[in-house]
Amino acid sequence: MYDNKKDNMQNKIIQLKGIPAAPGIVIGHAHVFGAEDLTPSEIKIEAENVNAEIEKFKVALIKTKKEITSIENKISVELGVEHGKIFSAHLLVLEDAVLVEEVILRVKKKKRNVEFIFSEVLNSYVKALSEVKDEYLRDRMSDIMDVGKRILRNLMGTTDYRMEELSEKCIVIAYDLAPSDTAMMHKGRVLGFATDIGGRTSHTAIMAKSLEIPAVVGLDNITHLVKNGDLVILDGIHGVVIVNPTKNFIEKYEREKEKYEHLERDLTELRNLKSETIDGKKVILAGNIELPEDVASVIAHGGEGIGLYRTEYFFMNRQDLPSEEEQFNAYKSVAMRTKPNFVIVRTLDLGGDKFLSQLDIPKEMNPFLGWRAIRFCLARPDIFKTQLRAILRASSYGKFKLMYPLISGVEEFRKANVMLEEVKQELRKKNIPFDEKIPVGAMIEVPSAAMTSDILAKEAAFFSIGTNDLIQYTLAVDRVNEKIAYLYEPTHPAIIHMIKMIIDNGHKENIPVGLCGEMAGDISMIIILLGLGLDEFSTSPIAIPEVKKVFRSIKYSDAQKVAENVLSMKTGKEIQEYAYLMLKKLVPAIINDLSSS
Template identity: 40%
Template sequence: MAQNLVAGIPISTGIAVGRAFFVNRGLRGRLPRRMVRKEAVQSEIDRLRAAFAEAEAQLLDVRERVPPELKDHKHIIDSHLMMLKDPNLFGAAEKIIGSLAINAEWGLEKAVDELEKVFAAINDPYIRDRMQDVRIVAEQVQTRLLGERKDIQAMEGRAIILAHDLTPGDTIGLNVQKIMGIATTLGGKTSHTGILARTLGIPAVVGVESLEDAAHDGDLVIIDGLKGKVLVNPDEEELTQYADLQHQFEDYHTSIVRSCQLPAETIDGYRMQVLANIELAEELSTVIDNGGEGVGLYRTEYSFLNRTTLPSEEELYEEYLNLAATIAPRRVTIRTLDMGADKFMSHFGPVDEPNPALGLRAIRFCLRHRELFKTQLRAILRASRVGNVSMMFPMISGLKEIRRAKSLMADAQAELKAQGLPFNAQMPVGIMVELPAAVMIAEILAQEVDFFSIGTNDLIQYSLGIDRTNQQVSYLYQPLHPAILRSIKQVVDAAHQTGIEVSLCGEVASDPFCVPILMGMQIDCISLTPKAIPGIKRIVRQARMEECVNLLKQVLHCRTVGRINRLVTDTIFQSFPEELSFYASLLDTDDMGG
């Protein structure tokens, strides 16, 4: 048995075995607190000043090395630098050390506590959250006071990175070649660490609550990025077992990647298209390398974020044109701006909405800001002259929104024509079906558009009435809830009765446990994160349509999620035994909420 086994959220697949290297630990509870003699006060203040200066020097160094694609982090680092120089932090700590005659660490802790109270009283949640930055900055100073100066650059040889949390500064400093795996105490499914780890293909587990008690520098650690486990000082047997699993996973991975360019066709000849979800044209090579047959969802928010001015039509046109031309002759579906809720923050005014997820976002936002929307429509239309471009509107709730969006599109087309700018007048136009209302009237909406794309992430949240990022209710996030299955089926059937294409994007599409059911519904395409494509294509290629249809039939007879999940897991176990050990499914098989 391992000395310690702790669990967290798997966010980047794979197995890593190596020595632990702690980048930063949570400091609370470990800080030395002591009174000092009057004569020693000055030396404590000097220590504090030196620690601030060191922290500043390190941040300045990091700032110099910010790569252009992370330029958003630069301003975070700038404000951290300002905080390091702030009289309210250093000055307050200095005063406390002097007046109470205590050590530097304790003085800084007290100064931070004082600030915490001030920030806690602020009404504006966005400003209140900036206390996080104060804490990050103070911890960097504390680390230096404690003489734990090492940072990632100090790491010798390859290692498993463990941390309380990885700050933007740490992330930028990462020397990628040396990192075998990552585990952190904080963080969730959408954390920055996860995105980074997946991009780099490094196994990672986040949200490991007792990580800091369980593991120490130099411990032998196994990161199980498949099931979300961290094993500290494992025994012989576990090591052998994981070495085998690692081997198998790598073999499996090589084999699925090797066959990923083959079409996604079942044994009995049913063909499904497997497309990719991306947000940057740079990802196109990953799409093609992983066997993506095109782009089913191109998110367009990126060029609107992290900047102080709106992108011009020319800028957007170049972006979309490059995208369409690079992926051609494969298809690309561009989703118009889906700003709002979470992404709203930096540009389009205050989030004064008590309920941003139900507020002014996506198509509603675009129909309100018509000039901005038209700029984007014109850019997409102009790009449609090359390759195989389609366009879709997000968050449609009814016919009127489609008609208003289409009338703006007609205006844009008329303008382009008048200006003599070419575009594809036959460009397919579709909608995202992600609101329960759109599901209910799918057969009406199908008359108006060329295709549907079911957005299951939002559909699940809106249908089951849960915020998935809220840990209190996230157990209710059940992709195979009978209501969700019926919704998806209703949309697929409505599309097919009208003769339009239907695809599905959302995490469900990359879950090997859910895909056979979608196949049973005879969905035309699925769109998923590029890295997951080889695994899903392999599932499709090993499946039989007949069995998928059967599975769907049985599943639709089940009255509880628990029953469905068991049925699906059993089926997968029989049909794809190999997959079972490599995937952590979205499904929760322990019957929560039955």
């Protein structure tokens, strides 16, 4: 129990809502991190001292490079090479000739101290990025800020308070946490963390999940509302932070924490049990991953394979394209860690809100409707074939399935297969082993593919429904536009009927049909999807135990009746309310767990 009588006499209770980045509930005292003043004074220098200032800058760059290289090596060992590669982008900031030359030219022209000039240049870079609308680009701003602060400290001769030096358990509060800060967290001392900025695609959020440290990001101004030592409740499940909580709040969240941990233990016990209904209907329950290291989480949560390996994340956060050998090693690692279970490897799904900074891709008016995914790959066979070679080579080390994203019709599917066959021929000539019978499937996430799924099913080995985009394209709703978020409706009758059609068309040709969108982890939708005849569910690893609990608590015959009733309903709201009602009736334990957390 926490005694906060003193806190409540002096401080006002504050409740904040942000973005849940990593689940869990923690209660502890705040440590406001990275609040040191790195604003250098402006000092005029004489002409004869300009070279000395420039030399000082070069020395600081070298020292910073050594620091980042050291962190990169440490993280590569402790968290894996892919997480270590995040710092490759940091090193490239140091090698940015434009930035370095701009600082040197300004020192010569303005004759001011180099730390002041560098701070000026850094702020101009950060300001430019902060005005960019693209969420992914804004999230990358933390990389530049992290490197910039390190250079400034080395220029000013100051030392930062390092995360690994924390002596007591605390909840870290920061404007943002750079990847190097997050990576250096001592799991035993950092109970959780909360930041002013950040999104679900930020390195901070990715690493929080990998470290399994509860986190909330995007809180806007928490650093202005919290002082060192303030008592804080952090709810990483719902994205809530409470500062200076009352005794009642503390007791409530201690109960919530205990229930959550109890639920986690209960769900963990399901890990080795089959994903099947009470009346024996077997369902494949797999996990979605971005990086090879994520395989461990899928296994730990009881996944039966990888239903979606998003390979594009291996291409992002770097200034160069990964070589065939790099890709091969990454894919081989996933194959070997997952076998004897399967891995569905999705080829590059770039474009939309995911891009490669190293490619000179023109800005598009409607990127989600533009040059992305399979369209990009077919137009860039140099990149596509390199990836296909790496995937095929890795296929001999496990049970791979290959999947093309954003297929709009059978013609695209055939064109991709022509390139695949060309790559196979190259490997055969070189006597390089690969799985000759690797299944090749299509991701159904475009209405045209859904409407012609009867044709595609004759040529594809399997279907995987990508509901995130299918809903967006079918309902003409931008899923990241908060003004029309209420129109993004997974239960819309058009979506339910489209999913049913895809499943039926797949089954007519005896091919399995899976679903790898967010809907696969939405427990209110599980009974409907199962009743529609879905063969495979693939979701985030952390959602696997809860989904499995639903499967093991119901009869397939009941799910079929639910789906049959849903298909006759006329509105999304009606379907949503009915789905919740049936979940409450058939799996009351799940509803009780949800309502208490």
